[in-house]
Amino acid sequence: MITENYKLIPGLNEAFDKLSYLMLNHKKSELIEEYLKCVKNGSFDLFITETLSHIESDSSFTPIWISATECPIIATANSVVSLRYFNPNSEQLSIYGAPEDILLTLLSSHSNVEVDIYNIIEPSYSLELAFRERLEKHDTITIKKGQTFKIISDSGIVLSRLLMGLAKDTPVFDAKSLEFISMLSLNPTDSRWYFMAKTAGKLESSVALPLLNKLIFHENYNVRWTALQEIFNHDVNSGLSILENFKDDPSPYIRDEARKEHFRIKQIMRNGHGYN
Numbered sequence: 001m002i003t004e005n006y007k008l009i010p011g012l013n014e015a016f017d018k019l020s021y022l023m024l025n026h027k028k029s030e031l032i033e034e035y036l037k038c039v040k041n042g043s044f045d046l047f048i049t050e051t052l053s054h055i056e057s058d059s060s061f062t063p064i065w066i067s068a069t070e071c072p073i074i075a076t077a078n079s080v081v082s083l084r085y086f087n088p089n090s091e092q093l094s095i096y097g098a099p100e101d102i103l104l105t106l107l108s109s110h111s112n113v114e115v116d117i118y119n120i121i122e123p124s125y126s127l128e129l130a131f132r133e134r135l136e137k138h139d140t141i142t143i144k145k146g147q148t149f150k151i152i153s154d155s156g157i158v159l160s161r162l163l164m165g166l167a168k169d170t171p172v173f174d175a176k177s178l179e180f181i182s183m184l185s186l187n188p189t190d191s192r193w194y195f196m197a198k199t200a201g202k203l204e205s206s207v208a209l210p211l212l213n214k215l216i217f218h219e220n221y222n223v224r225w226t227a228l229q230e231i232f233n234h235d236v237n238s239g240l241s242i243l244e245n246f247k248d249d250p251s252p253y254i255r256d257e258a259r260k261e262h263f264r265i266k267q268i269m270r271n272g273h274g275y276n
Contacts, residue, residue, distance in 0.1 A: 201230030
């Protein structure tokens with residue numbers, strides 16, 4: 001499956017056909033070279049101006065969007081080239097780990113743009129500032145797999161992005177505190193099971209617990225951990241028993257979290273307080 005938004009706009013085939021071919025055929029080094037060539041020769045700027053012109057002349061036309069702030073130019077099962085819009089008035093609530101290497105290029109801005117790059121330290125999922133880089137127009141920065149980034153700018157900016165691969169999941173962090181929030185599954189099926197675990201937790205215990213007790217055996221560790229968290233809201237004793245077993249879970253993330261949570265609970269109970 002491939003999305004090629006550029007083919008919807010007359011005159012853009014020549015600029016992006018080779019990029020599309022390299023994305024489909026997983027030629028990483030050539031893909032990076034071609035992406036940077038597209039930056040240098042203004043192909044991304046051309047995509048913006050031609051798309052806007054096409055929208056203006058044809059009110060029924062709209063390109064495909066991934067989200068309210070991201071428009072894919074080319075999207076395959078394993079890589080994406082897209083345009084992203086950053087609005088400082090819509091504060092970054094979360095930042096996401098890079099599942100694979102990402103190339104990020106500044107296309108347009110009316111003020112200074114800086115990017116903080118953080119290394120993700122496992123298994124604690126804490127963040128360590130690697131460096132801060134100031135971007136000028138057409139500057140490209142690489143965010144490596146296992147890193148995350150935060151954009152700092154006073155104005156709206158437009159970026160192009162090359163994501164060179166996907167993973168099963170990626171960590172999510174609070175953009176202000178930089179604290180780890182959760183793992184986000186990049187697998188559509190796992191994402192639905194994560195949603196089901198969160199939803200089941202809101203049901204009556206008689207309905208929720210049978211569902212959640214199945215999900216603690218799900219192959220995705222984020223689904224398992226979420227199911228356990230929801231079980232605690234219904235049956236603390238059952239949750240404690242599962243937590244004990246999770247100390248030997250195959251996932252290093254769950255093992256680490258289970259041991260930390262178990263220690264926290266012991267401290268609470270030792271101080272004469274109930275579990276919360």
